[in-house]
Amino acid sequence: MLAYIGLGSNLKDPKLQIETALKALNEVDRILVIKISSFYESKPLLDMSGPNYINAVCKVDTSLSASDLLDVCQQIEDNQKRIREVKWGSRTIDLDILLYDQQIISSDRLSIPHPEMIDRAFVMVPLYEIDKEINVPLLGSVEKLIDRVNKLDVKKI
DSSP states (O other): OOOEEEEEEEESSSSHHHHHHHHHTTTTTTTTEEOOOOOOEOOOOOGSSSSSSEEEEEEEEOOOOHHHHHHHHHHHHHHOOOOSSTTOOOOOEEEEEEEEEEEESSSOOEEEEOTGGGGGGGHHHHHHHHOOOEEEEEEEEHHGGGGGSGGEEEEEE
């Protein structure tokens, strides 16, 4: 299965946090990172306090279920000392499964496509960079959805 994972960090050397998470993903059996976007800088959501974020998106080939992939992502977050105190607050690392093949998943633990991805430039711009032709189930092509976001909200670094 092809899956797309969004990564973000704004604490403790964000670039290194993302690079560490990407390396950890690629070291998991049954996951192969096949493409990584450039890194992008963005301001915190909703004018939350804290430093700017660094974000990226990666494309992986995996034989894990979506639920097992989520477990891996959360384990990586735990290993990198992610603290969940404030929604959309500062964090060492955040890994979000954006898309899992063309599946639509809605459970207490997981919603795919990621419900807020199409409104976030820090997701859509790097996603568009690595796969201009991907379709988001129920919503359409990334090529059309990219126009929903303000591309000036992110800066390629």
